[in-house]
Amino acid sequence: MKLPVKLLGVSAALILAATAPVKADEIRITYKSAKTSSSYYQMGVQIAEAMKKGSNGEIIVTVEESQGSVQNVMEVKARGADYVFTSPPVLVKLAQEGKAMFAGKGNGRFDDIRALFPIPSLTMQFVMSSEAAVLTFPELAGKKLLLGKGSFGAREGAKYIKLFGLEGKVTLVDVELSNAVSALKNGQIDGFVTAGSWPAPNVVEAAASTSVNLISMDGEEVKKTKRTRMVIPAGTYAGQDDDIVTTSLPVIVYTTTQMDDDTAYQLTKTFWEQKKEMVGVAAWWEGVDDQLMVNITGKLHPGAIKFYKEVGFPIAKDQE
Template sequence: MRSKYLGVTILVVMLAVMVVPTTTYAETKFFAIATGGTAGTYYPLGGALAQALSSKIEDLEVTAQTGNASVANCNLINDHEIESAFVQNNVAYWAYTATGVFEGKEPIENLRAIASLYPEVFQLVATKSSGIKSFADLKGKRVSPGDRGSGTESDFRSMTKVLGMSYDDFGSVDYLSLGGAVERMKDGQVDFLIFTGGYPTSGIIDLGTSVDLTYISIPDEERAKIKEALPYVIELVIPAGTYPGQEEDVKTLSVVAQWVVDADVSDDLVYEITKALWEKGEVKKGSSKGQMKTGAEIMAEVHAKGKEVTLETALAGNAIPLHAGAEKYYKEIGVVK
């Protein structure tokens, strides 16, 4: 009899265990944003955006990663090695259509847009001792056109080609990140650098505090010639006083920074991150719990260019397809019909 009751007891215990509800945990999703070098504008803005998205979206961890900027970032998305990235609008267009610096390559057909962010300005800087005041003065000089695979280098190559110049005209060419070019100019090893990005740029501010610089304007005739050949650029002025020793406005040109994403990322996730970029919402986790801010507002707190990230210009300069998740959000709020 004892064995009989023992069997019944075991059966009851087993049934009880089976019906007790178990705690389930949602799987954490990971999402990365490829940015640029630490001395540029992409990196601090990407870091702020990553923090905002991680705080506002349940079960999502977002990281910002340094990178070689636009061209390299498009290639990362092509290879499905990163979920999203900051790139220039012209580079995104070239990548999607296999034109420009991507001519002769396979188009990056999985490239999609989430939002346009802010103008990316062509900033041309030379040491005063070099005597460089224009593109023509670069002949025979030591030039840093940007890092290999960067949008900056692509911009510089495109402009010099339009103006009838080539890299063979320069005394030397050093492919460097902004941080690397700044250090070389401090050491007197580089005469000129170009950087495409939002102003003020910390690396150029740093350089201007220790080296006498010339901030170069592009003459009216040359700007018109470049605009005619490169229709995605716009005119822009860097106001006097933006950088150390900058006494006059600098007339230059600009493209637009975009946030792009792999088409394979789920529609639901891209919808959520697009919404978090533009809408206030309860912070789900982190030290600032309960804070109500948009991703754009948080970007504005860490860098002056973040103040230019607005819903009104969310699609400015976009020349590639929107991700379906982003498009769904923009249709809901009437930005896309």
């Protein structure tokens, strides 16, 4: 997928900024994000612009492309005090414990990882044609569902199909997620699964071009997934009259203890002060508020803690 010309221009400006002479009062940060085609890369660019604007040019953020959160965490080994990156908290925990994909790759630097602030979560969204009359998971039986390929949403969607006893009862359509909206409109599928921030562009497109509904989970279903509960408010998508209960994978912006407290404080403070402006740029920032602080399962950076205590955000003892 190609990025919009405007976004490419911003990215190029950020790269050029990295080669410009450093002013004495500038804070220069490297923000390791995601693939350039992803919404999380776009979020990184938006954060970079917000930091520059909110600090009157004193905070300069260079956004780097990444192949994923595992790479972001691994690079902690070789990066310095200016390194900021995105990751689900579970990956940071696995790195610190030397488990799963980090088995045999442990490093003491992983223990130095500290959180700054949350960004939009990866939110599971089961989008169904209204004609399919599917409002619950049991009603998926006999339907055609597009999961996509290779993404978190595809893996998680397949997990839920098995978890809720639907394996062999749902026809899984093996095509790219980029074809989901047209396939839904043409009646080739009954629904598709996507994971990302909300409102998700492909769900917005689907809801605007045809009649759709999202599957809402009950409490027991959410519990079975062992994921974080998420509510997509009524009115997020065209024709959505009720809140949708689903699951999510939190995503947090991290740095390490190498970053000084004042820099961490300024980054955190500027992010929250600019968030309202960022909502005007992209609606996915609407879902970021102090209620997401509970999703940070590791320790916060002392500089971030200073800001949160100033504004009265909830801080748990194990986050300090």
